[in-house]
Amino acid sequence: MVAAFTYEALPARVRFGSGTLACLPDELDRAGKRRALVLSTPQQRDQAERVAALIGPRAAGIFSDATMHTPVGVTRAALDAARSLDADCTVAVGGGSTTGLGKAVALRTGLMQFVVPTTYAGSEMTPILGQTEDGRKTTQRDAAILPEVVIYDVDLTIGLPADLSATSGMNAIAHAVEALYARDRNPIISLMAEDAIRALARALPAIAAHPADPQARSDALYGAFLCGCCLGAVGMALHHKLCHVIGGSFDLPHAQTHTIILPHATAYNAAAEPEAMARIAAALGADDAAQGLYDLAGRIGAPRALRDLGMPEAAIDQAAREAVQNPYWNPRAIEPEPIRALIARAWAGLPPLGA
Numbered sequence: 001m002v003a004a005f006t007y008e009a010l011p012a013r014v015r016f017g018s019g020t021l022a023c024l025p026d027e028l029d030r031a032g033k034r035r036a037l038v039l040s041t042p043q044q045r046d047q048a049e050r051v052a053a054l055i056g057p058r059a060a061g062i063f064s065d066a067t068m069h070t071p072v073g074v075t076r077a078a079l080d081a082a083r084s085l086d087a088d089c090t091v092a093v094g095g096g097s098t099t100g101l102g103k104a105v106a107l108r109t110g111l112m113q114f115v116v117p118t119t120y121a122g123s124e125m126t127p128i129l130g131q132t133e134d135g136r137k138t139t140q141r142d143a144a145i146l147p148e149v150v151i152y153d154v155d156l157t158i159g160l161p162a163d164l165s166a167t168s169g170m171n172a173i174a175h176a177v178e179a180l181y182a183r184d185r186n187p188i189i190s191l192m193a194e195d196a197i198r199a200l201a202r203a204l205p206a207i208a209a210h211p212a213d214p215q216a217r218s219d220a221l222y223g224a225f226l227c228g229c230c231l232g233a234v235g236m237a238l239h240h241k242l243c244h245v246i247g248g249s250f251d252l253p254h255a256q257t258h259t260i261i262l263p264h265a266t267a268y269n270a271a272a273e274p275e276a277m278a279r280i281a282a283a284l285g286a287d288d289a290a291q292g293l294y295d296l297a298g299r300i301g302a303p304r305a306l307r308d309l310g311m312p313e314a315a316i317d318q319a320a321r322e323a324v325q326n327p328y329w330n331p332r333a334i335e336p337e338p339i340r341a342l343i344a345r346a347w348a349g350l351p352p353l354g355a
Contacts, residue, residue: 137248
């Protein structure tokens with residue numbers, strides 16, 4: 001049988017290596033940008049200041065109020081800063097929260113984006129923006145959201161704490177897992193997804209044991225880059241819908257929520273996608289995809305229960321109701337009772353259970 005598929009490469013310039021942050025001034029000059037607004041979270045203000053110092057007179061200023069789930073109110077404040085400083089681009093330094101803010105600004109202004117990731121979020125490789133307003137998280141996909149230049153510097157991830165590395169890495173794996181059974185999957189993205197899972201499954205236990213291991217850090221960042229490419233190229237399914245609902249509605253930390261939900265969403269879809277499950281299991285070096293993901297989270301000390309993130313048990317029913325409203329495409333039908341059971345197991349930290 002002849003395979004039929006569509007593959008569209010997304011236009012982004014990527015620099016990957018050790019010490020590559022030093023390329024940022026040249027990249028700004030290459031693009032003709034002279035007034036960069038440097039973005040960060042409050043916790044990474046020091047890194048933003050170092051980047052501003054590196055680019056010197058090309059830095060128009062710093063906005064360091066990025067926060068998870070990209071609240072629209074924060075975006076408005078960043079827009080005010082960009083206008084007042086006459087910024088002609090943004091430089092986002094950090095993880096998914098900061099990258100998300102840069103995307104939100106770009107969508108509204110058309111400003112060019114430069115991203116310097118310091119975690120394994122992968123958002124920098126996607127034309128997808130998730131943002132919250134009035135306690136509700138929504139996502140949209142638009143070519144204007146995709147960052148134009150991404151600088152991956154392995155050195156910047158060496159100091160990422162082991163616990164944050166674990167959940168950030170599991171969050172990245174989630175993108176590759178769903179890419180393998182996405183409605184618009186294709187052979188190129190499937191190759192990337194399998195290699196990404198393999199690289200992160202190898203790297204994350206090594207980082208848990210030796211956080212400063214440069215080879216493990218390089219493998220993890222490479223895997224995260226591939227995972228971001230996967231998320232940017234194909235659609236999302238049940239896993240991301242659940243995480244958007246649960247994380248956005250109950251203000252739970254993004255990467256940790258993805259880490260906990262991933263094995264359960266994988267198990268939900270296992271019977272519907274046996275080929276994808278076999279590829280995931282092989283990349284993990286496990287007998288079963290869902291159990292392998294659950295076990296990997298345990299080996300690297302990542303959380304496995306939503307209750308440990310502060311989600312109340314009474315919220316399970318609300319989450320289940322919201323998850324079945326306007327569902328994303330999924331290979332298995334979205335059914336209220338099985339979805340509630342999935343969320344309940346994830347809340348309690350129990351192993352995943354298939355159909």
